[in-house]
Amino acid sequence: MNHFRCYLAIVAIAFGWSSASSATDVLGLTLHAPLSMSECLKRQDMYLSDDHEQCFKLGANSTSEDTLPKDGQVIVNLPVEDRPNYMSGEDVVVGLKDGLVVSVSAKTHGTMRDGYDVRWLVEAFGQPQASPAIQNIPGNHFTSAQIAWSLPDGASVYYNSGEWGPYYGLVRVQLPLASPHQIGIWD
Numbered sequence: 001m002n003h004f005r006c007y008l009a010i011v012a013i014a015f016g017w018s019s020a021s022s023a024t025d026v027l028g029l030t031l032h033a034p035l036s037m038s039e040c041l042k043r044q045d046m047y048l049s050d051d052h053e054q055c056f057k058l059g060a061n062s063t064s065e066d067t068l069p070k071d072g073q074v075i076v077n078l079p080v081e082d083r084p085n086y087m088s089g090e091d092v093v094v095g096l097k098d099g100l101v102v103s104v105s106a107k108t109h110g111t112m113r114d115g116y117d118v119r120w121l122v123e124a125f126g127q128p129q130a131s132p133a134i135q136n137i138p139g140n141h142f143t144s145a146q147i148a149w150s151l152p153d154g155a156s157v158y159y160n161s162g163e164w165g166p167y168y169g170l171v172r173v174q175l176p177l178a179s180p181h182q183i184g185i186w187d
Contacts, residue, residue, distance in 0.1 A: 024153050024155070026104045026173045027078060027082070027083075027084065027087070027092055027104055027106060028054060028078060028079075028082040029076065029092075029094060029101055029104050030101060031100075031101050031102065031104070031153070031155055031173065031175055032100055032101070032153070032175070033100060033101060034068075034099050034100055034101070035056065035068055035074070035076070035094065035096070035101060037054055037055055037056055037076070038055055038056075039055060039056055039057070039058065040053070040055035040056065040057050040077055041055075049077075049090070050077065051079065051080040051090065052079045052080065052081070053077065053079060054076065054077065054078060054079055054082070055076070055077050056068060056074045056075065056076050056077075056094075057074065057075040057076075057077065057091070058074060058075075059072075059073065059074070059075070068096065068099070069096060070096065070097075070098060070099045071096055071097055071098065072095075072096060073093055073094065073095050073096065073187065074093075074094050074096065075091045075092070075093055075094070076091065076092050076093075076094050077090055077091055078090055078091070078092060084120060084124060085116070085117075085120040086106075086108050086109070086116075086117040086120040086121050086124070086171060087106045087107070087108065087171075088106075088107045088108055088109045088110075088168060089106075089107050092104055092105060092106045093105045093106075093186050093187060095174070095178050095179060095187065097177055097178065102174060102175045102177055102178040103172060103173065103174035103175065103178040103179075103187070104172070104173050104174075105170060105171070105172040105173075105186055105187060106170070106171050106172075107164075107168045107169065107170060107186070108159070108161065108168065108169035108170060108171055109161075109168075109169065110161060110162065110164075110165075110166050110167040110168050110169050111142045111143065111144060111145070111161045111162045111166045111169070112166060112167075114144075114145045114161035114162075114169065117159075117161060117169065117171075118132065118145060118147065118159075118161075121147070121157070121159055121171060125149045125151065125157050126149070128147045128148060128149045129148070129149065129150055130147075130148070132145045132146065132147045133145070133146045133147070134146075135162075140165070140166070142162060142165070142166040143162070144160055144161050144162030144163075144169075145159070145160075145161040145162075146159065146160045146161075147159045151173075154175060154176055155173055155174060155175050156173070156174060156176075157171065157172070157173050158170070158171070158172045158173075158174070158181055159171045159172075160183070163183065163184065164184065170186065172187070
């Protein structure tokens with residue numbers, strides 16, 4: 001009987017540890033940690049695409065060359081092999097504060113595939129604390145699914161399948177010290 005209790009304790013600890021670690025690792029990036037990657041390759045001030053490299057891209061208004069800002073946002077190219085099923089495209093927007101990652105946002109497949117995206121998000125973040133809210137968008141002919149999760153490390157997850165109309169949704173994982181999300185902005 002003691003072996004059985006020991007086994008249950010080990011399983012409980014391992015399950016708790018794995019769910020806590022998955023809460024801070026998002027899309028191959030770690031919240032609460034600095035980014036450690038190089039800038040994406042450029043030619044004539046244009047970024048070159050590379051589907052198999054994780055690298056950052058500075059915004060058009062950035063003044064620093066080849067270095068990550070301590071505060072603000074950068075775009076990170078995710079390798080195709082690291083992109084989760086709910087993600088549409090290759091880039092994510094990463095919010096930085098004091099040099100640490102405080103938010104990660106990715107586009108999703110929109111309202112036509114929100115059932116699939118929700119399934120993959122539940123697989124990644126667990127069951128949400130509340131049922132999805134389905135919202136009819138006035139003047140349009142689509143509905144949007146909205147869900148929020150609270151993660152063990154204090155981070156939260158926001159999902160809206162119709163963030164930019166029926167074609168693209170948004171998932172954003174953020175820490176409390178991240179700038180608040182603005183609907184319709186890829187932040």
